[in-house]
Every structure is written in C-alpha cells, then in structure tokens.
Amino acid sequence: xxxxxxxxxxxxxxxxxxxxxxxxxxxxxxxxxxxxxxxxxxxxxxxxxxxxxxxxxxxxxxxxxxxxxxxxxxxxxxxxxxxxxxxxxxxxxxxxxxxxxxxxxxxxxxxxxxxxxxxxxxxxxxxxxxxxxxxxxxxxxxxxxxxxxxxxxxxxxxxxxxxxxxxxxxxxxxxxxxxxxxxxxxxxxxxxxxxxxxxxxxxxxxxxxxxxxxxxxxxxxxxxxxxxxxxxxxxxxxxxxxxxxxxxxxxxxxxxx
Amino acid sequence: xxxxxxxxxxxxxxxxxxxxxxxxxxxxxxxxxxxxxxxxxxxxxxxxxxxxxxxxxxxxxxxxxxxxxxxxxxxxxxxxxxxxxxxxxxxxxxxxxxxxxxxxxxxxxxxxxxxxxxxxxxxxxxxxxxxxxxxxxxxxxxxxxxxxxxxxxxxxxxxxxxxxxxxxxxxxxxxxxxxxxxxxxxxxxxxxxxxxxxxxxxxxxxxxxxxxxxxxxxxxxxxxxxxxxxxxxxxxxxxxxxxxxxxxxxxxxxxxx
Numbered sequence: 001x002x003x004x005x006x007x008x009x010x011x012x013x014x015x016x017x018x019x020x021x022x023x024x025x026x027x028x029x030x031x032x033x034x035x036x037x038x039x040x041x042x043x044x045x046x047x048x049x050x051x052x053x054x055x056x057x058x059x060x061x062x063x064x065x066x067x068x069x070x071x072x073x074x075x076x077x078x079x080x081x082x083x084x085x086x087x088x089x090x091x092x093x094x095x096x097x098x099x100x101x102x103x104x105x106x107x108x109x110x111x112x113x114x115x116x117x118x119x120x121x122x123x124x125x126x127x128x129x130x131x132x133x134x135x136x137x138x139x140x141x142x143x144x145x146x147x148x149x150x151x152x153x154x155x156x157x158x159x160x161x162x163x164x165x166x167x168x169x170x171x172x173x174x175x176x177x178x179x180x181x182x183x184x185x186x187x188x189x190x191x192x193x194x195x196x197x198x199x200x201x202x203x204x205x206x207x208x209x210x211x212x213x214x215x216x217x218x219x220x221x222x223x224x225x226x227x228x229x230x231x232x233x234x235x236x237x238x239x240x241x242x243x244x245x246x247x248x249x250x251x252x253x254x255x256x257x
Numbered sequence: 258x259x260x261x262x263x264x265x266x267x268x269x270x271x272x273x274x275x276x277x278x279x280x281x282x283x284x285x286x287x288x289x290x291x292x293x294x295x296x297x298x299x300x301x302x303x304x305x306x307x308x309x310x311x312x313x314x315x316x317x318x319x320x321x322x323x324x325x326x327x328x329x330x331x332x333x334x335x336x337x338x339x340x341x342x343x344x345x346x347x348x349x350x351x352x353x354x355x356x357x358x359x360x361x362x363x364x365x366x367x368x369x370x371x372x373x374x375x376x377x378x379x380x381x382x383x384x385x386x387x388x389x390x391x392x393x394x395x396x397x398x399x400x401x402x403x404x405x406x407x408x409x410x411x412x413x414x415x416x417x418x419x420x421x422x423x424x425x426x427x428x429x430x431x432x433x434x435x436x437x438x439x440x441x442x443x444x445x446x447x448x449x450x451x452x453x454x455x456x457x458x459x460x461x462x463x464x465x466x467x468x469x470x471x472x473x474x475x476x477x478x479x480x481x482x483x484x485x486x487x488x489x490x491x492x493x494x495x496x497x498x499x500x501x502x503x504x505x506x507x508x509x510x511x512x513x514x
Contacts, residue, residue, distance in 0.1 A: 017382075024286040027276065027378065069512045094385040096506075100393030103503045108514045119378050119386035121284065125274075128351040129376035136357030137406070138414050140397040140423060148507030149394070157395050157421045164417035165410070166397060246360045249353075250405030255326045257365045 008082030010113040013075055015093040015102055016086050017120020021207035023051050025126060029118050034086050041075050042088030049207070050088065072101045079113035092122035096143055096171050123230040124169045127202035130212055132244025134200055134232045135167050144181040145172040151181070158185055162192040167238065167247055170231040182225060189217055189233055198234040198245045201225055214243055265339030267370040270332055272350040272359055273343045274377020278306050278464035282383060286375050291343050298332050299345030306464070307345065329358045336370035349379035353400055353428050380487040381426045384459035387469055389501025391457055391489045392424050401438040402429040408438070415442055419449040424495065424504055427488040439482060446474055446490055455491040455502045458482055471500055 014033035019025040031054060034040060039059040040047070047055070047062055063071040075087040089097040099117045106115060128135045140161040146154060161168050168189075173182045189197070195218035203211040203226055213223040217233065225231065238247040251257060271290040276282040288311060291297060296316040297304070304312070304319055320328040332344040350356040356374045363372060385392045397418040403411060418425050425446075430439045446454070452475035460468040460483055470480040474490065482488065495504040508514060 019284070022286075024289065025284050025376070027282050027284055029279075029281040032281065069508060069514065092382050092385075094382065094390055094392050095396075096393070099386070100390035100503055100506050101508055103390050103498065103501060104505055104509065105514055107498050107503075117386040117390065119282070119382040121376050121378065122382060125349050125351065125376040125379060125382065128349075129356070129374040133351055133357035133360050133374065135351050136353070138397070138399045138411075139352075140395070140418065142395045148511060153422070154395075157423060160417040160421035160423075161397065164414045166414060166417075241360065241364050244360060246357055246364075248361055249357050251326060251358055252361065254405060257326065257362055 011079045011081070011083045011085065012114040012116060013079035013102065014084070014086045014116050014118055015089065015099050016118045017089050017092040017097070018046060018050060019121040020091065020123065020126035020205040021049050025121050025206055027118070027120065030120055033116070033118050036084055037086035038083045039078050039085045040088060041071060041085065043071070046088050046090040049090070068098065068101055069105070072098055072105050076102065076105055076109075076111045076113060080111050089120070092120045093117055094119060095122040095124065095141070123171065123205065126205040127169070127200070127230045127232060130202050130205055130210070131200035131214070131232060132246050134198070134234055134238060134245040134247050135169070136247040136249050137167060137235060137237070139167040139169060141169045141171060143171040144174070144185065145178070146181065154181070155184070155188070158188045162189045165235045167235045168233045170233065172227070173229055173231045174225045175227050182231070183221065186217060186220055193217055193236060197236070198238045198240045200232045200245050201229055203229040205230070214240055214245060268336045268338070268340045268342065269371040269373060270336035270359065271341070271343045271373050271375055272346065272356050273375045274346050274349040274354070275303060275307060276378040277348065277380065277383035277462040280306070280308050282378050282463055284375070284377065287377055290373070290375050293341055294343035295340045296335050296342045297345060298328060298342065300328070303345050303347040306347070325355060325358055326362070329355055329362050333359065333362055333368045333370060337368050346377070349377045350374055351376060352379040352381065352398070380428065380462065383462040384426070384457070384487045384489060387459050387462050388457035388471070388489060389503050391455070391491055391495060391502040391504050392426070393504040393506045394424060394492060394494070396424040396426060398426045398428060400428040401431070401442060402435070403438065411438070412441070412445070415445045419446045422492045424492045425490045427490065429484070430486055430488045431482045432484050439488070440478065443474060443477060450474055450493060454493070455495045455497045457489045457502050458486055460486040462487070471497055471502060
C-alpha cells in the first residue's frame with residue numbers, strides 16, 4: 001500500500017455541491033463545509049461563484065476544465081496529508097459530477113482520508129423550478145456526452161425513456177465540437193411524442209446570464225443550446241401555460257380541481 | 258371569473274422545498290421565503306422540521322396528509338387575498354410534490370397571485386449522497402404509487418428503465434396498504450440485472466431516525482421499507498465498497514486511475 005500521508009493522521013475530503021450558481025441556492029451544509037475547509041479546490045467557473053468570505057485566507061486551487069481526474073486526485077492527496085479539503089462541484093456532486101470519481105480513485109489507490117458527499121441542487125432541480133413544474137411525474141436524466149459512454153448505449157436509453165413516456169432531462173446536450181447528438185435526440189423523441197410536446201431549455205440557471213426558452217419538440221433546435229444548457233422534454237401530458245411547462249400528476253382525473 | 262381577492266392586490270405564493278429534513282440541508286432561498294412569508298402552510302411532519310425562529314409570530318396552518326388539493330387551494334386563496342404565503346414541501350416541490358398541483362389549480366380557477374417555486378434537495382439528491390455515489394450515470398425516478406397513475410403505466414416504465422440499464426430511484430415504494438408493487442419491481446429488475454446488483458434503501462434521510470441499508474436486488478425485500486424510504490437500484494456497473502454504492506461514470510476505461 002502506497003503511503004500518501006507522510007505520517008500525519010489523514011484529514012477529510014468534503015465533496016461539496018454548491019448548486020446552480022447563485023449563493024442563495026447553496027445549502028447551509030455546503031457553506032459550513034467550505035468554512036471548515038483549509039483548502040478549496042475546483043474548476044474556476046464554480047470557484048468564482050462562491051462568496052468571497054468563504055474562500056478568503058485559504059489555499060484555493062483553481063483547476064482547468066476536463067482535468068477531473070487530476071483535480072480529484074489532488075484533493076485526495078491533500079486530504080490524506082491531514083488537511084480538511086473541499087472539492088467544489090457546481091450542482092450536485094452525485095449527479096454527473098465528482099462524487100463517483102473521488103470514490104473510484106480512493107478505492108484504487110488506498111487513500112485513507114474520510115470522504116463526505118454534501119448534496120447540492122442539481123440542474124434537474126433548479127432548471128425545473130425555473131420552468132414551472134415540468135418534472136412532476138416519472139422522469140429520467142440522460143447525458144449526451146459520448147466521451148465516456150458509447151453513443152449506442154446513450155441512444156438505447158433515449159429510445160427506452162421516449163417510448164415509456166418519461167419526462168426527460170438532457171444533460172450535456174451540446175458542445176462546440178459535439179452538435180449532432182441533440183439533433184438525433186429530437187428525432188428519437190419525435191418517433192414517440194407529438195411535435196408540440198413542450199420542451200424547456202435553461203442555460204446558466206440562477207446566474208447573471210441565465211436564459212430560459214419554452215419551446216416544442218418540433219422547434220427546439222431553433223433555440224440556443226450550449227454546454228451550460230439543460231433541456232427538459234415533457235411527457236405526453238405536459239402542457240404550457242403562462243410561459244411555464246406543467247406536467248400533471250393525475251389529480252385532475254381523481255379530484256375536482 | 259371568480260374573484261378571490263376581495264379587492265386587495267394579490268400577493269405571492271412561495272412553494273418552498275425544505276429539503277430532506279435537517280435544517281442544514283435547506284437553501285438560503287428557502288429560508289428567505291419562509292422569513293418573508295406572513296402565512297406558512299404545510300403537512301405537519303414538514304412544518305415540524307422547520308427551525309422555530311422562521312415560523313414564530315406567524316400564521317401557521319398545519320394540514321393533514323393526503324389533503325394536497327385542499328392545502329394547495331387554501332395557499333392560493335390566502336395569497337390571492339394579498340398575503341405572502343409559503344407552502345412548505347419536504348424535498349423539492351418540483352419532484353413528486355406540490356409545484357404542479359399549485360399551477361394546475363391556479364390555471365383552472367384563475368387565481369392571480371404570483372407563484373414562485375423554490376427548489377430544494379429532493380430525496381434523489383440527499384439519499385444518493387448518503388449512499389456514496391449511486392447515481393453517477395443516467396438515472397430514472399419512478400413512483401410506485403398507483404393512486405393517481407395506473408399500475409400498467411408504472412410497470413411499463415419500470416420495464417423500460419430496467420432493460421436500458423438506468424440507475425433507478427424508486428419513490429413511494431410501499432405503504433401500509435400498498436405492499437405488492439415493490440415485490441413486482443424487484444421481479445422486473447431481476448429479469449434484466451444480476452441478483453447481486455447493489456440496492457440502497459434510505460429512510461428519513463438526514464433526520465434523527467435516519468436508516469441506511471446497503472443490500473442487493475436479490476435480498477432487498479429482507480430490509481425494512483416504509484413510506485419514508487427511497488430505494489435506489491444500481492445499474493449493471495454499480496458496485497459496493499466500504500458500505501457505499503458506487504456507479505462508475507466510465508473514467509476507468511479512458512484514464513489510468
């Protein structure tokens with residue numbers, strides 16, 4: 001077993017979800033972990049969203065995008081040396097973020113620091129609230145990034161949830177280089193749902209540059225979709241009202257509304 | 258159009274997600290909405306979890322379970338009369354909670370108060386964090402309650418996500434009267450996944466009576482499952498380590514961990 005901690009008692013790694021962006025949507029537990037930490041590590045965009053009083057007079061390590069493995073390894077190494085470290089994730093560390101990778105690295109390399117996952121509001125929570133109530137029935141989340149997952153599996157999953165009428169949240173819909181997956185996704189859903197099915201596109205939820213578009217499956221590609229967007233496709237019962245998307249739970253059939 | 262507001266300017270209804278239970282997991286935005294509200298309405302269990310300094314010297318209306326339609330209607334009526342009202346939901350109001358019903362009632366009955374949805378940590382976020390990192394790949398949420406949804410549709414959805422290898426969060430797995438749906442769910446997943454597939458059962462996440470069980474698809478029914486439980490079934494790649502469930506994202510195939 002490789003030694004990482006140079007004889008010190010190992011410390012703690014907090015994997016902290018800071019939510020969608022605005023400080024208002026951070027939990028008390030996340031703020032407390034950042035306050036407790038001696039070292040704060042994260043991707044620059046997310047670090048910049050943390051209120052400065054939580055980071056001042058601390059070691060702050062800003063990491064590049066795409067360097068997730070390095071970032072997690074560095075966090076574990078510093079925590080193993082005896083420090084309290086906060087690894088910052090936008091959204092929820094447990095949803096398409098760093099929680100899993102931290103555990104995978106800890107397991108493969110026998111790190112012995114304590115690891116605590118602090119949940120945060122994921123895009124699925126914050127974008128849904130900005131759109132009205134689109135997720136109110138069974139839903140699925142699918143990432144279109146084929147960097148770590150073969151497209152065949154992504155397509156299989158899209159077909160399954162499209163056919164079974166799940167409200168579907170599309171993560172990582174598009175990047176500069178990766179533009180065709182969202183086109184294909186729309187085609188798959190059109191095989192199972194009406195062209196007028198409501199679609200919401202939320203970019204940079206709760207941040208200064210937030211953009212919200214309410215559109216349809218038919219017209220969704222006429223709207224700007226970026227790396228920071230989450231796309232929510234309604235189910236067969238979803239409708240729009242006052243620029244909101246509402247998916248009924250089924251009360252109307254059972255109660256007089 | 259029925260008049261609700263007796264001539265006053267209509268107020269605001271905040272539909273507030275207070276998260277899993279512990280005050281620590283509430284967002285600043287939720288606390289602010291409760292602070293701003295003149296009237297706070299909710300199901301007793303959730304009201305009891307709110308710190309008392311946020312409710313004191315306010316009108317607090319405690320509602321019974323199963324009375325969701327009445328609760329939402331009363332919230333809208335009071336807000337329409339000109340007041341600031343907070344309708345409290347445990348978890349996230351947008352996920353199997355009150356956000357959709359509030360909008361449905363507002364639309365059907367021409368309420369004119371402003372409505373604001375304040376997202377909170379849903380069971381899917383908080384339970385995942387307590388279990389390790391089970392949701393790290395594409396996932397689905399399915400409620401087993403057949404009160405408002407025909408069982409045939411629920412079963413169709415379970416079959417779809419079981420076959421397409423989604424990590425699956427089961428909401429409302431069981432109640433005193435409704436015990437067979439979780440038995441059938443296990444059978445459906447066993448048609449597609451190994452008996453040793455990791456399953457996590459979290460009951461009353463982050464509350465005093467929290468219980469966490471890490472088990473397998475084969476043995477899951479040997480554990481206590483209640484109305485307050487969320488059951489997370491891993492995908493074909495999920496594994497257990499140190500009493501945690503980890504679903505790899507796929508870094509291992511691409512990078513040296």
